[in-house]
Amino acid sequence: MLLVTNNPMVEEKINCIPKEYVEVEYGEVLQIVKQHIIENNYVLLTHPLSGSIKPNETYYKSIILDDNQRPYTDLASLELIEDAEAVYDKFMKNKMRPNWTEKVLKDFAYVDYYIMRSTFECMQMQLPL
Amino acid sequence: MKLELGKININQVVIGTESKIVDGTLHICDQDIISIVLEDDRIASCHVEIANPGDKTRITPVKDVIEPRCKVDSKGGIFPGVINKMDTVGSGRTHALKGCGIMTVGKIVGFQEGIVDMSGPGAEKTPFSKIINICLVVEPKEGLEPHSYEQAVRFAGLRVADYVGKLGHDVEPDEVMTYETKPLLEQIAEYPELPKVGYVYMLQTQGLLHDTYVYGADAKHIIPTILYPTEIMDGAILSGNCVSACDKNTTYHHLNNPVIEELYAKHGKEINFMGVIITNETVYLADKERSSDWTSKLAEYLGLDGVIITQEGFGNPDTDLIMNCKKIEQKDIKTVIVTDEYAGRDGASQSLADADKLADACVTGGNANEVIELPAMDKLIGQLDYVDVIAGGFDGSLREDGTIEVEIQAITGATNELGFNHMSAKGN
Amino acid sequence: MATFKVVHYINQFYAGIGGEEKADTKPFKEAKVIGPGMAFNKALGEDVEIVGTVVCGDSYFNENMETVLPEVLEMIRSFEPDLVIAGPAFNAGRYGMACGAVTAAVIRELDIPAVTGMYEENPGLDIYKKDAYIVPVGNSAATMRKAVPAMTKLITKLLHNEPVDPVVDGYVVRHRKNFVAEFRGARRAADMLVKKLNNEAFQTEYPMPEFDNVDPSPAIKDLSQTKIALVTSGGIVPKGNPDHIESSSASKYGKYDIDGIDTLAGTNYPDAKAYYETAHGGYDPMYANQDSNRVLPVDVLRDMEASGKIGELHRYFYSTVGNGTSVANAKKYAAAIAKELIADGVQAVILTST
Numbered sequence: 015m016l017l018v019t020n021n022p023m024v025e026e027k028i029n030c031i032p033k034e035y036v037e038v039e040y041g042e043v044l045q046i047v048k049q050h051i052i053e054n055n056y057v058l059l060t061h062p063l064s065g066s067i068k069p070n071e072t073y074y075k076s077i078i079l080d081d082n083q084r085p086y087t088d089l090a091s092l093e094l095i096e097d098a099e100a101v102y103d104k105f106m107k108n109k110m111r112p113n114w115t116e117k118v119l120k121d122f123a124y125v126d127y128y129i130m131r132s133t134f135e136c137m138q139m140q141l142p143l
Numbered sequence: 144m145k146l147e148l149g150k151i152n153i154n155q156v157v158i159g160t161e162s163k164i165v166d167g168t169l170h171i172c173d174q175d176i177i178s179i180v181l182e183d184d185r186i187a188s189c190h191v192e193i194a195n196p197g198d199k200t201r202i203t204p205v206k207d208v209i210e211p212r213c214k215v216d217s218k219g220g221i222f223p224g225v226i227n228k229m230d231t232v233g234s235g236r237t238h239a240l241k242g243c244g245i246m247t248v249g250k251i252v253g254f255q256e257g258i259v260d261m262s263g264p265g266a267e268k269t270p271f272s273k274i275i276n277i278c279l280v281v282e283p284k285e286g287l288e289p290h291s292y293e294q295a296v297r298f299a300g301l302r303v304a305d306y307v308g309k310l311g312h313d314v315e316p317d318e319v320m321t322y323e324t325k326p327l328l329e330q331i332a333e334y335p336e337l338p339k340v341g342y343v344y345m346l347q348t349q350g351l352l353h354d355t356y357v358y359g360a361d362a363k364h365i366i367p368t369i370l371y372p373t374e375i376m377d378g379a380i381l382s383g384n385c386v387s388a389c390d391k392n393t394t395y396h397h398l399n400n401p402v403i404e405e406l407y408a409k410h411g412k413e414i415n416f417m418g419v420i421i422t423n424e425t426v427y428l429a430d431k432e433r434s435s436d437w438t439s440k441l442a443e444y445l446g447l448d449g450v451i452i453t454q455e456g457f458g459n460p461d462t463d464l465i466m467n468c469k470k471i472e473q474k475d476i477k478t479v480i481v482t483d484e485y486a487g488r489d490g491a492s493q494s495l496a497d498a499d500k501l502a503d504a505c506v507t508g509g510n511a512n513e514v515i516e517l518p519a520m521d522k523l524i525g526q527l528d529y530v531d532v533i534a535g536g537f538d539g540s541l542r543e544d545g546t547i548e549v550e551i552q553a554i555t556g557a558t559n560e561l562g563f564n565h566m567s568a569k570g571n
Numbered sequence: 572m573a574t575f576k577v578v579h580y581i582n583q584f585y586a587g588i589g590g591e592e593k594a595d596t597k598p599f600k601e602a603k604v605i606g607p608g609m610a611f612n613k614a615l616g617e618d619v620e621i622v623g624t625v626v627c628g629d630s631y632f633n634e635n636m637e638t639v640l641p642e643v644l645e646m647i648r649s650f651e652p653d654l655v656i657a658g659p660a661f662n663a664g665r666y667g668m669a670c671g672a673v674t675a676a677v678i679r680e681l682d683i684p685a686v687t688g689m690y691e692e693n694p695g696l697d698i699y700k701k702d703a704y705i706v707p708v709g710n711s712a713a714t715m716r717k718a719v720p721a722m723t724k725l726i727t728k729l730l731h732n733e734p735v736d737p738v739v740d741g742y743v744v745r746h747r748k749n750f751v752a753e754f755r756g757a758r759r760a761a762d763m764l765v766k767k768l769n770n771e772a773f774q775t776e777y778p779m780p781e782f783d784n785v786d787p788s789p790a791i792k793d794l795s796q797t798k799i800a801l802v803t804s805g806g807i808v809p810k811g812n813p814d815h816i817e818s819s820s821a822s823k824y825g826k827y828d829i830d831g832i833d834t835l836a837g838t839n840y841p842d843a844k845a846y847y848e849t850a851h852g853g854y855d856p857m858y859a860n861q862d863s864n865r866v867l868p869v870d871v872l873r874d875m876e877a878s879g880k881i882g883e884l885h886r887y888f889y890s891t892v893g894n895g896t897s898v899a900n901a902k903k904y905a906a907a908i909a910k911e912l913i914a915d916g917v918q919a920v921i922l923t924s925t
Binding site: 338340401402404405406408409413414448449450451477478479481482484486489490491493494495498499500502503504505506507508509510513551559561562563564565566567568569570571 | 701736737738744745746747748749750751752753754755756757758759760761763764765767768773775776777778779780781
């Protein structure tokens, strides 16, 4: 498995899974994940729009992928990530993210981290893929 | 399961030294309420304010709204497994205080949303401008983590609603409605000629600030299951959802679920309403597959001919909605989905994050990106400085004269996905 | 005197100036009815008069959009109209772009209604539908007699300031707008479900976007036994573009023999047997012109053919330009190409886009 994240709190606190920590913006996290799906045939394990906080509000995004080698691109994953990109573009075009205060950024980081943590609990209760 | 729901109309709420209901007036002792809230030592302070319909009052950020209810002559209590002991609810008699709500107010995280205006153009968008709100403005102890604070506020609202609801225990209701759903085989036999209809009730369960509880259980860990519709009227389902103000289902919405009411209205006439399948909206994709497999399996198992599917929230839940719809339609069970739209301010963008041609019957609660100008109010309950940073607010959207320009997604309940409101959207 | 004044925008062809050879006609106005305006003038009745016509060549408009649009608007404004009609453009791509741009700009800048007509696959439709009132019409001028009354109905309502609706008045949905319905959503959902259960007609509140998805074919088991063809919408053609494939809204595709060609050489190759380039006008052609393998990888497939990884590279590649080309034409080309490929025993195709 591989956790792609731009959330420093996830980078710091979640250590039970290999991570790719990227200091980029939300939309670029989606792009990196899409590249993994296309070039490395990785498969999405979590929904790219996790959380109902809009992509033009939160800055942070964490996505878990299955990095087992597969012979071809998983089309369902590709469709999900492309839909997520379309939603991201739509929201950013509609209205740019405000300049958040440190405190608000930390709260966004916390919510993203907590969603990942509870998702991880859900995953661990089940057989590894 | 048969429930008598006694409705006590509350026309006025007065703060005083005693708590009682006399001739439609609810008297509450704010000190009693404050001490109930402060039973939780995670909460530093609380004050109580009343907001009446028509007041020039703005309330923000609103976390949850709860209609006070109580069980009458019954061994169980309202909100089972959370406030009262675990017991199956949904039968016997329940009293509800209509026309009022307990509203929890306060910032749990810095970006929390939720505006309720009691008058003006914003009031037309939220159902909560039509009821008297007993607002609990809550402050946490310093350093409290958001998840812990959310839980403390959630429990405080429920405790107060339970306390206020019990004031109606001995009051003669203005109206009594009776709802009944029989055990499966009996229910099928009662109206064998009518199409069997169910309700697939999707609950927001993505994680922190996005949770829902069923008999106290965190719904992200459930597999879809079946409830009698009346269980929900007794508080079997509770909101722990603080985000997506316009399309979150507050506890008030759950207690007064409009789909359940409308299906009961047609029950025995046009349809045979068989029950509710609850399911979740998860982040882990394998959970989504399992949950939608199960909703379709249960719909088939119950022998349903048609279902209404409702959603909560934006984005990720669109995927669950479409998966549920597709898999149920593929079993030749007819579906109607209820959702809302994010079509951009100009209404010209793609409305949903996911779509499928099998979703050919769709009801919408409207475009949440529509912009609205909210005039200044005389009174503020809560904290306005966060309006600038709530969903749909602009940088500097709070003007000096107190006017706010926001997208209606910032207004609590504006584009509800249970079909609570009259608002819809159409091609123009 | 008529109550309402209307201005009509048309291209050089409908103004009777000429076809493609006159497409560079600069904009001009005349205070009279020209071409299809006659039919509109008659259909709209005595209350409405077309007081002026603005004409511009399609190429000139599309190539000078930024400067020509304000000019056209100014000409329209000079007639002080209550409404503007553009086209109809039918399936003419550049005319559709011009009609869409003019109607959208009139609504936005002059704050009066503007109506045009386009065939459903006209590329101008998707781009301008969010602002312009676009009435779906047939795909050629032969359907003018049907288009005029369809547009007239909407024009009349807009002139009288009556509320319009895409379903009732037959125009393309511009955008979504909130409104307050008679019943709450749950009631509407329950009513809709009952109708659906009884097999009665019902109307969804949100029609799902239409997807033209194609299920992927099953995976090829043994590539070393497979004959593969290359097809592209990236506009790769032999240098000089012998078939004159248009840089946009292509009206044809080309079929090119690559027997004995190991690479699609461009300007990066000093001594090649044959040179290639792109005819596509929708992207920077530099990289494709340096080395056309970048769009259509003949070089890699020749290597794979030599090493036995694939069975054979088909002797011909097919190419067209995907820039603004209508879906209907693209489907037509694909059907023709597929028929030939099957006849030639091709088992798999690599499609490259840009």
